[in-house]
Amino acid sequence: MRNLVILGAGTGGTMMLNRMHKLLDMDHWRITIVDCDKTHYYQPGFLFLPFGIYKESDVIKPKSDFFPGDAAVIYSEIWKVLPEYNKVQLESGEILDYDVLIIATGSRIAPEETEGLKGELWQKDIFDFYTFEGAKALAEKFSKWEGGKLIISITEMPIKCPVAPLEFAFLADAFFEDKGIREKVSIKYVTPLSEAFTKHNCSEVLGHFLEDKGIELVPDFNTGRIDNENKKIVSWDEREIDFDLLVTIPTNKGADYVGKSGLGDELNFVPTDKFTLRSANNENIFVIGDAANIPASKAGSVAHFESEILAENIMHYINKEPLEAKYDGHANCFIESGHGKAFLIDFNYELEPVTGSFPLPIVGPFSLLKETRMNHIGKLMFRWVYWNFLIRGRELPVGSEMSLMGKDIDTILKPATN
Amino acid sequence: MSIAAGVKEILGKSLQIDADGNLVNLQDWDEEIAGEIAKEEGIEVLTEDHWKVINFMRKVYSDTGDAPSIRKLTMQSGVDTKLLYALFPKGPAKKAARIAGLPKPKGCI
Numbered sequence: 001m002r003n004l005v006i007l008g009a010g011t012g013g014t015m016m017l018n019r020m021h022k023l024l025d026m027d028h029w030r031i032t033i034v035d036c037d038k039t040h041y042y043q044p045g046f047l048f049l050p051f052g053i054y055k056e057s058d059v060i061k062p063k064s065d066f067f068p069g070d071a072a073v074i075y076s077e078i079w080k081v082l083p084e085y086n087k088v089q090l091e092s093g094e095i096l097d098y099d100v101l102i103i104a105t106g107s108r109i110a111p112e113e114t115e116g117l118k119g120e121l122w123q124k125d126i127f128d129f130y131t132f133e134g135a136k137a138l139a140e141k142f143s144k145w146e147g148g149k150l151i152i153s154i155t156e157m158p159i160k161c162p163v164a165p166l167e168f169a170f171l172a173d174a175f176f177e178d179k180g181i182r183e184k185v186s187i188k189y190v191t192p193l194s195e196a197f198t199k200h201n202c203s204e205v206l207g208h209f210l211e212d213k214g215i216e217l218v219p220d221f222n223t224g225r226i227d228n229e230n231k232k233i234v235s236w237d238e239r240e241i242d243f244d245l246l247v248t249i250p251t252n253k254g255a256d257y258v259g260k261s262g263l264g265d266e267l268n269f270v271p272t273d274k275f276t277l278r279s280a281n282n283e284n285i286f287v288i289g290d291a292a293n294i295p296a297s298k299a300g301s302v303a304h305f306e307s308e309i310l311a312e313n314i315m316h317y318i319n320k321e322p323l324e325a326k327y328d329g330h331a332n333c334f335i336e337s338g339h340g341k342a343f344l345i346d347f348n349y350e351l352e353p354v355t356g357s358f359p360l361p362i363v364g365p366f367s368l369l370k371e372t373r374m375n376h377i378g379k380l381m382f383r384w385v386y387w388n389f390l391i392r393g394r395e396l397p398v399g400s401e402m403s404l405m406g407k408d409i410d411t412i413l414k415p416a417t418n
Numbered sequence: 419m420s421i422a423a424g425v426k427e428i429l430g431k432s433l434q435i436d437a438d439g440n441l442v443n444l445q446d447w448d449e450e451i452a453g454e455i456a457k458e459e460g461i462e463v464l465t466e467d468h469w470k471v472i473n474f475m476r477k478v479y480s481d482t483g484d485a486p487s488i489r490k491l492t493m494q495s496g497v498d499t500k501l502l503y504a505l506f507p508k509g510p511a512k513k514a515a516r517i518a519g520l521p522k523p524k525g526c527i
Contacts, residue, residue, distance in 0.1 A: 156489070194509065220508040222488070224499070236503035266490045 001030050004314075005088055005098040007078055008255075009035035011043070011391060012289030012303035013104030014066050018393030019311040021068045024318075032072040032096060034088070038063055041132055042386060044300060047164055047336065049135035050127075050142050051175045058383065059132070066391050078105070081261040083282045100284050100314060103263070103270055105255035107160050107290040107298055109134075113251040114155055116226035125231065126246045129168060130160065138247065142175070147184025148244030153233055154191045155223045156251045158267075160290055160298040162198050163345075165189070165249050166206055167336040172247075173213045174338030190218040190233070190241060198297075201352040202345060205369060209337060223248075252298070254291050269293040274349070276323040277310045284317070286310055294329075295349065301332040304390055305400040330402040334379035342375035344368055348402040354409065359398055361406035368407065420521040428454050438522045440515065447519030455517045461506070464517075468505050471497055475518040485515040485523040 004020055006013045017033050024031065045059035067073055077091035081101065088096040109130045111117040117126065127141060128134035152169050159165075169189050176182040189196070189210060195203035196210055196217055210217050224236035232240045254268030263270050263279065271280040272292035279285040288310050289303035296302050305327065312325035329349030336342045344366045345353035357364035365374050389396055420436035427433075428451055434442040441447055452472065456464050464472070474495040478486040488511045492499045506513040511523045 192509075194512075222503070222509075224503075236499055237507045266487070266493050 002028060002099040003097055004029055004031045004100045004102070005096050006031070006033040006102045006104055007081075007088065007257075008104035008106060008291070009033050009037075009063050009067075009073075010040070010104065010106050010289070011300045012106065012291070012307065013102070014040070014063070014391045015304065015307040015393050016102050016104060016288055016310065017067060017071055018391070019307055020314065021071060022393065023311060023315055026070060030072060032074060033067065034074045034076060034078060034090065034096070035063065036075065036077045038075055040066060040391070042383060043130075044161070044386070045383060046129055046132065046135040047167055047171070049132075050129055050138040050168075051171050052139060052143070053171075056132075056136065061387065078255070078257040079260075080257055081263060081285075083261070083263065083285060086284065098284070100286070100317065101282075102310075102314075103258070103279070103285060103287045103291050104289055105258065105291050107252045107254055107269070109250040110253040111248075111250040113253070114223060114226065116228055117155075117248065117250060119226065119228040121226075121228045121231070121246075125244065126226065126248060128248055128250060130164075130249060130252075141245070145245060147176070147181050148186075149242055150185055150187045150245050150247065151233065151241060151243040152187065152189050152247045153221075153223060153241075154193075154249045157192055157198075158298060159249050159252045161333075162297055163333050163335045165191075166196060166210075168247065169210065169215050170213065170338040171336055173215060187213075187215045188218055188241065189215050190221045190223075192220065192222045194219050199345070199347065199352055201354065202369065205343070206335070209371075213338075252290075258291070265293050274329070275326040276313050277306055277327055278313065278317075278323060286314055286317075294327075296327075296329045297331045297333070299331055299333060300386070300390070302330070304396070305330045305332075307393070308400040328401050330400060332398065334375060334382065336376065336379060337371050340376050341371045341373055342379050343371055344375045344378065346402065346407075351402070354407050356407035358406055359403070364406070436521060438516075440521050441519040444519060452517050452519065455519075459506075459513050459517060461513075461517070465505075467497060467501065468514075468517075471495055471502065471505060471510075471514050472518045475514055475520060479518070479520050485511065485518070485520045487511055487523055 006017055040061050040063045042059040045054045048054035079089045079091045081088050086098050123137045127138040129138055154165055176185045196207040197203040222236050223233050225234050231243055234240050254264055258264040259268040270287045272287040272294050274294040279287055288306050290298040309325040309327040313323040316323050332346045334342050334344050347353045353369050356368045358366045358368050366378050422434040422442045423437040424435050425432050426435045433446045436442050475485055502510045
């Protein structure tokens with residue numbers, strides 16, 4: 001028997017489990033998946049929890065619902081990978097041998113990286129919404145909050161789902177408007193980037209939106225510490241911003257065992273070939289989703305598009321063939337803009353998001369880089385697609401390679417500056 | 419290497435720059451050019467500490483093909499975060515990359 005071990009059973013790991021289970025001859029292969037948590041979280045739904053748009057039961061299901069019957073599942077923390085011996089050591093001391101290893105342990109928030117972030121105000125006046133607990137606690141806070149200075153702050157790039165903080169700002173504006181207290185809430189959007197978003201074409205459109213909604217953009221702000229006593233965030237170059245309520249996206253890091261195993265960069269993300277998705281340093285270690293250091297957004301759609309390519313390349317590796325499949329950096333994100341509308345963007349390593357219709361020319365039904373109700377409906381429908389198709393490794397009508405169909409190519413001014 | 423979006427006159431030389439205003443060709447760069455770009459970024463004199471960062475960035479770029487992130491800079495260049503921001507206010511990785519004649523770091527996706 002040969003062994004495929006998958007570390008992490010989130011979006012990427014579960015998809016790879018289902019894909020490889022179909023591709024590998026199960027008479028000769030054993031597939032083992034390891035995760036410390038028995039619950040599968042629909043992470044895009046965390047954005048909606050604070051505003052009461054989703055309830056807790058909308059975003060959680062047992063992980064075991066999505067595993068094929070004969071996969072070996074181990075619920076445990078991972079202690080270390082020993083790449084020179086092709087072994088994984090679990091926290092219990094148990095050792096797993098592998099012929100092929102897939103790292104799918106994603107990224108996590110690391111509030112401990114910023115001085116004062118996890119101080120006395122944590123989950124009292126300072127919240128995250130990138131965790132289930134954080135989003136729930138913030139929902140509770142928002143239900144009672146009567147207004148003041150709301151700061152939405154990105155601590156450090158890269159982060160998971162770089163559009164989520166912007167969506168959060170738009171939804172907060174709509175939420176307080178609907179509540180009738182918008183005039184009592186001032187909103188600032190604080191980012192280390194020089195504009196609203198990582199992609200310049202989007203920044204131009206979305207930056208306007210911030211302005212129209214009365215949300216102040218504070219660019220080039222690199223958070224150094226949080227002053228709990230005076231309720232200020234302070235940048236490394238000593239600029240200060242007052243807050244009554246701080247919603248922060250803390251530094252994102254890869255899993256600790258990645259660092260401990262010597263497999264990671266300075267943030268515990270695994271150096272990975274951006275086309276083949278094989279780790280840069282070990283020929284039998286492959287990486288999917290947020291865990292990789294590739295210059296693509298850390299997002300579920302990216303993991304999905306990667307999964308098709310990665311499955312192909314793992315089969316090439318097993319059959320001693322060149323890794324021919326190439327991931328093009330394709331990402332596809334709905335961006336909620338509040339009041340039941342949303343944007344949709346579609347881009348890859350080379351091309352910036354453009355206007356047009358998606359996935360089909362003219363009929364769409366979705367509009368690219370434009371705010372429509374249909375895009376919002378698409379975002380809500382996506383949850384069903386996620387639970388029923390995506391993580392089960394079933395095919396979607398959207399291919400992994402980005403298509404130029406329906407896109408207004410003449411609006412492409414320049415290649416993406418990744 | 420990035421794509422040329424324009425030409426810029428520095429010290430009497432016409433140099434190709436990309437959409438971010440960074441030099442396109444590594445070989446166009448020298449210490450005097452760095453000094454001129456630094457002035458544009460509001461840094462009048464490049465001190466020994468500035469050079470520590472700039473040289474580190476050029477070394478990482480030639481080793482890996484990408485300019486380092488702020489975190490990599492502070493972990494490995496021997497200059498701590500506080501000092502780094504004092505040397506290159508607001509956006510150290512971006513500013514230092516520009517002065518070092520390198521494209522903007524890819525870290526921000």
